[in-house]
Amino acid sequence: MPDWHVSVMKMSEPRRQHPLVILVNALKGLRHMLLPAAAVFVVRGLDQGFVWSWWILLAVAGLFALSVIVALWRWFFFWYYYQDNALHTKSGCFIKKHRHIKRERVQTVNLRAGLIYRAFSLATLNIETAGGYQEPEIKVEALTLPTARALQAELKGSKKENSGEEEDVEEKETGLYHADLKTLFVAGMTSGGVGVVMSIALAVFSQFFFLIPDDWIEDVVTAGIGAALLVLALVLFSFFLASWIVSIVRYIIRYAFFTVDFDGEELQITHGLIIRRQLSLKLYRVQAVSIIEGIIRQPFGFATVELEVAGGSAYDEGTRVTLFPLLRRNQVDDMLAQTLPSFVYRGSLNEIPPRALRRYLFRGLAPLLVVPIGAYFHPLAWLGLVLAPPLFALAWLRYKDAGYALDNDRLITRSRVLSRTTGRVARPQIQAFAVNRNILQRLRRLATIQQTVVSAPSKMVYQVKDLEAGDAVGLFSWFSRSE
Amino acid sequence: MALGRPKHRMHPSARHAWRIKGVLYFIISLIVPVAYYVFLGEGPRFIGPALIAATALFGIVTIVIIPEVRMIYWGYEIREEEVDIQYGLIVIKRSLIPMARIQHVDTEHGPILRLFNLATLSVSTAATTHKIPALKQETAQTLRGQIAGLARLSDEDV
Structure with missing residues (x-):
């Protein structure tokens, strides 16, 4: 690492990417061609019986050869070099493209490495620029790790300082947060991703339902209602358990080796088991901090911290970044104090008035209104009433948790x-502030407030319903710059 | 309630534009009872009159009530440092948009608005878009210039 300067110097000669890129891109190309073909094959096969033929193998081989040729072609005509404080890439044979990104224009530099690249210590460099439309992003694949790191260090070097000073920045970097396997496991168990997995699994299963032999179903049905219910319960339980395990594994794969480094002005967030993602983030882009306490995590005192981040330039889309996937609630402020001290808040929140409770309960229990309607068609719909206690509890929690606080600006x-979300926003980052009232709220002197910040996709709205109207007006005039 | 209304109201002829729109919606809604009598005409006897009553009520709401509510509640004010808008029908929304956050300002006018020489002004930030409907076209043009100018002045940071 220390002699990165030398290696950047050497890069003024045009170079090709590592040849491994041919294999990787050929496989990618093959996957793109093969997936639709495989889907057609499977669906047809299920319908009309699978017909195996050597032709299939030959076709796959042909497609692969084609992908290899395309990938080889691209590799052969792709050059990159670093000259005059800019990264240049040249590509194409008939239509030649020459792109370059000046160092000053670079907004973010990310390194990514898939499984194959990691095995060979290679990485892909993604560079985004400020200024959205005019300049495209540049991607250079399969760089050797030292080269990639050197380029990254060079390109993201602070614009004011000149070369030579970046080394101290490297040394200042401290491991701020690291998620160990236990943390990941707990986070995965409580992530709520099981719902997503179950819905995907259901969609897939429903396509293959006919594969279950008819006599199985007959056996169950003829065994009587008790046995049928038992089987149903067992199937549902194992389905849930399997989905849960899959969701945990998915979570761990995505967030494995989650590390946050901080060098004083830039956050480095790295994670991923198969695809390693690395993100560097300048602090001034952070618009707001969201502290999310999932309904399963909250009882155990855990929270997730996410950042709402504006794009590189005023016209870029925002993003949402997980800063700490799992943290004890009482550690959140200590951790924030080390990175984003302006977002620390240890005080308490102002509650909403008790007369708002009625509205919260009504809103929470309103879904039950469909029960009598359903019961008109079938008496079993009365079973829907078992949802009343949890809905009531949720409505009560929503009322208890609603709150706000003003802390300087x-x-x-x-x-x-479902999850309890705390948003902390500084006034300059609020894009718009709104006070909303419907007729009933007017009568009861209550109001809903909304503050909007840039995030993904496009925005994040923090909303608190049924504040004391006077408090809402107070916030309105706090936000107003006139009056 | 201490939160007053923004200084300026919509242009008076906006009421007429909204009423014409209401009439159009009403004509479209007439399809329901007409279709019932022409094609179906079966079922319990009360359905036909009920549909007519519902359509009539819808007509009154869109042609008479909605334009009136809008005239009463809607308003806007462009101040040096912010745009203040109030709009909405069932939920009355009052929004403040700081000049420094405004990225662009557009005016647009559909056929009905044009008939009355009106235009809609929309103000966009990086995250949100807000509309001031039914301004006089000249007012809209002036405001657009004014907001664009003010927004540029206070353009400090993202």
């Missing part, structure tokens, strides 16, 4: 849909 809001 920051507005902190907390509310719950």
Whole structure:
């Protein structure tokens, strides 16, 4: 690492990417061609019986050869070099493309490495620029790790300082947060991703339902209702358990080796088992901090911290970045104090008035209104009433959790849909502030507040319902720059 | 309630534009009872009159009530440092958009608005878009210039 300067110097000669890129891109190309073909094959096969033929193998081989040729072609005509403080790439044979990104224009430099690249210590460099439209992103694949690191260090070097000083930046970097396997496991268990997995699995299963032999179903049905219910319960339970395990594995693969480094002005977030993602983030892009306490995590005192981040330039889309996937709730402020001290808030929140409770309960229990309608068609619909206690509890929690606080120029809001979300936003980052009232709220002198910040996709709205109207007006005039 | 209304109201002829729109919606809604009598005409006897009553009520709401509510509640004010808008029908929304956050301002006018020489002004930030509907076209043009100018002045950071 220390002699990175030398290696950047050497890069003024045009070079090709590592030849391994041919294999990787050929496989990618093959996958793109093969997936639709395989889907057609399977669907047809299920319908009309599978017909095996050597032709299939030959076709796959042909497609692969084609992908290899395309990938080889691309590799052969792709050159990159670093000259005059800019990274240049040249590509194409008939239509030649020459792109370059000046160092000053670079907004973010990310390194990514898939399984194959990692095995050979290679990485892909992604460079995004400020200024959205005019300049494209540049991607250079399969660089050797030292080269990639050197380029990254060179390109993201602070614009004011000149070369030579970046080394101290490297040394200042401290491991701020590291998620160990136990943390990941707990986070995976409580992530709520099981719902997503179950819905995907259901969609897939419903396509293959006919594969279950008819006599199995007959056996179950003829064995009587008790046995049928038992089988149903067992199937549902194992389905849930399997989905849960899959969701945990998915989570761990995605967030494995989650590490946050901080060098004083830039956050480095790295994670991923198969695809290693690395993200560097300048602090001034952070628009707001969201502290999310999932409904399963909250009882155990855990929270997730996410950052709402604006794009590189004013016209870029925002993103949402997980800063700490799992943290004890009482450690959140200590961790934030080390990175984003302006977002620390240890005080309490103002509650909403008790007369708002009625509205919260009504909103929470309103879904039950469909029960009598359903019961009109079938008496079994009365079973829907078992949802009343949990809905009531949720409505009560939403009421208890709603709150806000003003802390100098920051507005902190907390509310719950399922998870309890606390948003901390500084006034300059609020894109718009709104006070909303419907007729009933007017009568009861209550109001809903909304603060909007840039995030992904496009925005994040922090909303607290049914504040004391006077408090809402107070916040409105706090936000107003006139009056 | 201490939160007053923004200084300026919509242009008076906006009421007429909204009423014409209401009439159009009403004409479209007439399809329901007409279709019922022409094609179906079966079932319990009360359905036909109920549909007519519902359509009539819908007509009154869109042609008479909605334009009136809008005239009463809607308003806007362009101040040096922010745009203040109030709009909405069932939920009345009051929004403040700081000049420094405004990225662009557009005016647009559909056929009905054009008939009355009106235009809609929309103000966009990086995250949100807000509309001031039914301004006089000249007002809209002036405001657009004014907001664009003010927004540029206070353009400090993202």
